[in-house]
Amino acid sequence: SQTIHQWPATLVQPVGSPLSLECTVEGTSNPNLYWYRQAAGRGLQLLFYSVGIGQISSEVPQNLSASRPQDRQFILSSKKLLLSDSGFYLCAWSGGIQLAGYNEQFFGPGTRLTVL
Amino acid sequence: AQSVSQHNHHVILSEAASLELGCNYSYGGTVNLFWYVQYPGQHLQLLLKYFSGDPLVKGIKGFEAEFIKSKFSFNLRKPSVQWSDTAEYFCALKEGGDKIIFGKGTRLHILP
Numbered sequence: 001s002q003t004i005h006q007w008p009a010t011l012v013q014p015v016g017s018p019l020s021l022e023c024t025v026e027g028t029s030n031p032n033l034y035w036y037r038q039a040a041g042r043g044l045q046l047l048f049y050s051v052g053i054g055q056i057s058s059e060v061p062q063n064l065s066a067s068r069p070q071d072r073q074f075i076l077s078s079k080k081l082l083l084s085d086s087g088f089y090l091c092a093w094s095g096g097i098q099l100a101g102y103n104e105q106f107f108g109p110g111t112r113l114t115v116l
Numbered sequence: 117a118q119s120v121s122q123h124n125h126h127v128i129l130s131e132a133a134s135l136e137l138g139c140n141y142s143y144g145g146t147v148n149l150f151w152y153v154q155y156p157g158q159h160l161q162l163l164l165k166y167f168s169g170d171p172l173v174k175g176i177k178g179f180e181a182e183f184i185k186s187k188f189s190f191n192l193r194k195p196s197v198q199w200s201d202t203a204e205y206f207c208a209l210k211e212g213g214d215k216i217i218f219g220k221g222t223r224l225h226i227l228p
Contacts, residue, residue, distance in 0.1 A: 044218035046215060057214075104162055
């Protein structure tokens with residue numbers, strides 16, 4: 001069965017420091033991968049998605065970037081964190097078009113980021 | 117651009133009451149629609165989904181949703197809620213590409 005992992009679970013970082021959040025998926029190949037930010041009352045905001053290695057689509061111009069160095073690895077980064085980057089970050093995957101579950105997303109446990 | 121609107125931000129009901137959570141979307145083409153639920157302290161998980169065919173979709177835990185194309189709506193319903201239904205509910209839309217867009221969520225609180 002497929003599983004999705006995110007780490008760290010929680011992170012407290014000072015303003016101006018770099019960020020690296022990691023997401024990995026097991027039990028599937030060539031998944032679509034997604035990064036969301038969840039804020040109270042604002043739902044899930046899609047930040048980035050990727051349909052393959054090295055292919056990143058950015059939905060919201062901001063202080064963050066994403067990379068996909070391997071098929072089942074998705075990384076969210078920042079060179080200098082801002083206070084407004086605080087939030088709950090969720091990674092999700094869905095199957096490629098040839099796979100069952102193509103249209104459904106499966107979510108990881110999330111990372112709670114606090115920028116001080 | 118496509119969007120998803122959930123009208124109710126916070127709903128409070130007593131056990132055994134009937135539930136209907138509104139969801140409207142804006143997109144002119146073929147859509148796939150979803151309802152996700154997030155129970156306190158747990159991952160987001162899928163309640164139900166609509167791809168095509170019968171517009172009345174049944175999901176887990178007694179939930180159902182009806183796709184009304186003319187109204188661009190996909191409302192979630194349950195005839196009799198339980199305390200364990202306390203959670204946040206998200207409506208989501210997938211158009212022809214790979215993006216899935218979520219609404220802002222509805223917090224449902226069931227009084228025992």
